[in-house]
Amino acid sequence: MSRIAVERVYDDPAALPAGKRILVDRLWPRGLTKERAALDLWLKEIAPSTELRREFHSGALDWDAFRKRYIAEVDANPDAFAELLTQVKAGPVLLLYGSHDTEHNHALILRDFLQSRLDGPGD
16 A cells, blocks of 8 residues: 555445545535544644635636645645644555545545655655
């Protein structure tokens, strides 16, 4: 397994790869109990802002524009990013999200951004 996996929080934890389970959504997933989620950490501060999320889901932003704006938000939130980076450096993590869209969600962007920071100069 890669250091960073991305999975839906609704999937059965026993069927997912091992790693620290980190929810990266701002809102708690509907209908999911804390026990079922089996989280190690809920880092809602790293999620897209409410405004950005609403713009993307309304269709006002395409995927590329959403990605660029989300990365800018992550860059503007060094404390939350540092916490997540610390978790990744400590061992494998699962970035968990609640969206139905498995191909266009912020956790994928976050994984790629984290990976670029791990692979980039200065680390």
